[in-house]
Amino acid sequence: MTPITPVHYMVLSAGLFVLGIIGVMFRRNIIVILMSIELMLNAVNINLVAFSNMWQNAVGQVFVIFVVCVAAAEAAVGLGIILAFYRNKETVNIDEMSLMRW
Amino acid sequence: MGQEVAFYTLAALILGFGVLVVTARNTVHSILFLVADFLCIAALYVLQGAPFLAVIQVVVYAGGIVVLYLFVVMLVNLKRPPEAHRDRRRRGRLGVVCALVVLVEMVAITAYKYVSPTAGLPPVTTMGPNNVALVGAALYQDYLVPFELASMLLLVAMVGAIVLARREL
Amino acid sequence: MIDLLVIPLIKIVIVLTGVLITVMYLVLLERKVQAWVQVRLGPMRVGPHGVLQPIADVLKLFIKEDVTPVRADKFVFTLAPIIVLVPAIIAFAVIPFGSTVSIFGKPVPLYVADINVGLLYVVAVASIGVYGIILAGWSSNSKYPLLGGLRSSAQLISYELAVTLTFVSVILASGSLSMVDIVTAQRANGVWFAFVQPVSLFVYFVGGLAETNRAPFDLPEAEQELVAGFHTEYSGMRFALFFLAEYANMIVVSAVATTLFFGGWLAPFPTVPFLRVLGYVPGWMWFVVKTFLVLYVFLWIRATLPRYRYDQLMRLGWKILIPLAIANVIVTAVVKVALSY
């Protein structure tokens, strides 16, 4: 077996990222779409940590913390919007979220 | 040897759970797989010598964000499946194409890097296994302003979420 | 090879059996203590003074029919109790039961692992348990468990914040995230953190009561509007897993309290000359004794206090404990900086 290099992590990360894209594109349920976005963010994090490990520099890890922050903010606001939307329309299907007002 | 086995196992688990997240019909199952995925990613961080991040990953992602998803799924209980739509494959095809393009591009980049390795550069600093202090120092000294901005972002998000989720919009 | 695999495995087996047996007898202890407080005798029939009662209980739970509601989500319904139990047990991995002892001339540390983010590991592991509770409520496909599950998980998440904040001030006081280092810091300071961080101890203990769903925060067990909370639909062995997890969590909370605030395996009064003899008692025994004293307080409180209402419980968590914990962190940080000058 070849030793694990950052390239391995990059391939893994790319795979996870693509899974996220497929989720965003394929699914209609906006909650699953948000979850797919979380997957993509995590793919990015894997890369950042791999590079941090490769360069033996803590900055990569610091950025992961920021990404997690952003993800948390995104989830809170996104889910708040979903709840508000659901209360009015009783759906979480993204195709029905085409109106700018209701 | 141990590291390789661990990496490949975790990689397989991460990708496998990722597939399940995207494909699961039941949203709650989807969330469950997402949690499992995040736990595996946390394990991967441990493997990469970032135990602090691993714990953050579990506490914030698995213990916080995904619980939020779970709560919302339970609040949003649906009469009809949200997937129902006339033209089911309309964007799906686009998605596959997009994903393929991205995948090819990424594989190309990594393959290119692989044949002309730039690795071997000396590490900027040496991080021991106990790098929590290093991360802390970087976070609170070099990146203080972004840190404060991030906290502002979280505050704004919190206020926004509360306003949005209130019953009377 | 022996150091890498065999010894940790042996330790894991010992800790696991120890925890399970302790849980069994903790239930008996609880019933006995409750009974004594309430001028009763408690279990008396199985064995002398009921010492075999736990075995009878476990047997009964094994034999009982395991009911799965017809329209339940079977996969999640089965998984939920496991998700609750596993974090409760793996949290023991970082708890230092004692310092290093030598067995057959070989130094063996009395903990499964000393990882440098030990305390955060406990927090992380505890945050996973929430899933089991929500999913148990959801998968039962019944409205009482669902409401109970949502309530319990909201309770756990709220109080987890307060508990984590108390950890921050302990970390500030000790300067380390590792459980072993926290204990040694208490030896170096010559004082247990219970006396340095009394506010932390208070907030931690109240939060710990709430996180383990114990009285006066035992809303899931209140036979009131939510019947039995998230585990209403569970029976037999799967119910036993929830039960096991609750008591294992109690032990974790007590063990962490012992480590953080009561000097872990350290003997009390090391400086008092005529109490030196206490130092000859092995460290792990001190640890067990202290943990059980904390556990006793849990049981004592249950026998004494009425129950909070849900909204009062949330108010206590968010409006009293969390601000108190934050203020404590700030004060600790300021004092620490001031002392270092």
Next chain:
Amino acid sequence: MEPDVARQMFDTDELVINMGPQHPATHGVLRVVLKLDGEKVVDADVVIGYLHRGVEKLSENRDFTQIVLLTDRLDYVASAAANLAYVETVEKLLSLEVPRRAKYLRTILAELQRLASHLVWLGSHAMDIGAVTVFLYCLRERELILDLFEEFCGARLTYNSMRIGGLPQDLPPGWDRKALQFCDIQIEKLAEYETLLTHNRIWLERTRNIGVISAADAVAVGLCGPPLRGSGVARDVRKDEPYAAYAEMEFDVPVGTRGDTYDRYLVRLEEMRQSVRIIRQAIGGLPEGPVMGKVPRLIKPPAGETYHANESPKGELGFFIASDGKSTSPYRLRVRPPSFCNLQALPRLVRGHLVADVIALIGTIDIVLGEVDR
């Protein structure tokens, strides 16, 4: 889960929850249909009748003496109080004179019964709010009262302890000394319950300002007994229309100020102290003499009707008896049960409170379903 059930639960629509008749916290077979908005109770509908045994109708086919037995089964945790109210009503109908000693003994028994009933109330009320220990402590003292009753009349729950015209028998020797001993114990233990509850923050939070009812409202709804006094109305049948030997006793009628659950708790605790005071006085001044008056062998009251009320532990317990003058059974017997009247206030009390408070409020009005449904 059913989607519409989910919507009911989480949306602003009202959710209807059935509490009882099989529910661990409704003191018997009470059913309360709660309309909830989230956690808040919008309205409550009390459904009764699950324990209806037709006591009033049964009475029309029994002798006057046999009916004492039926009154035992009304408020089964305070049967002596119901016995007393009934026999006094018949005595009033017959214009019978009861010996003074019997009156004193009846007073003692009625007050012991009040203590026993209040102990059951305090225990179950505290247990509903989560203080299990208080329940066991209360039952421990109630046990002593039951022992006293057992020694007096041989029964521990349904005493059948009164007769028209007096009492079935005199006290066994040494009984009065034991009763006094019990009084000392009870006073001491009351302080024990109070240390567990009265100044307990959680208890205060669970009972203060919960189920507030103003004096005017309380009168309008028809509350009686401790809940009425908790709202500040000093109405006590023992004081206002004295019966048995109460006219000769010295005691206070405690009243509350705010009319909340905590006040009702304090009122009942003080009543227990006053009960002990009355028992001590009555035993101290116990006159000698017979315990049975001159009663005709066949009880056949003259035609007419009468109403007589007692202060039972739950409130004003009254009996209305109409006699046609021809038969040895009442033409019509009607019970005015305090639990029933107090239960009417429940919807008004719970409105606007949370579901968990409903339990505390069912506890605070102290109902016994045997009496409500009859």
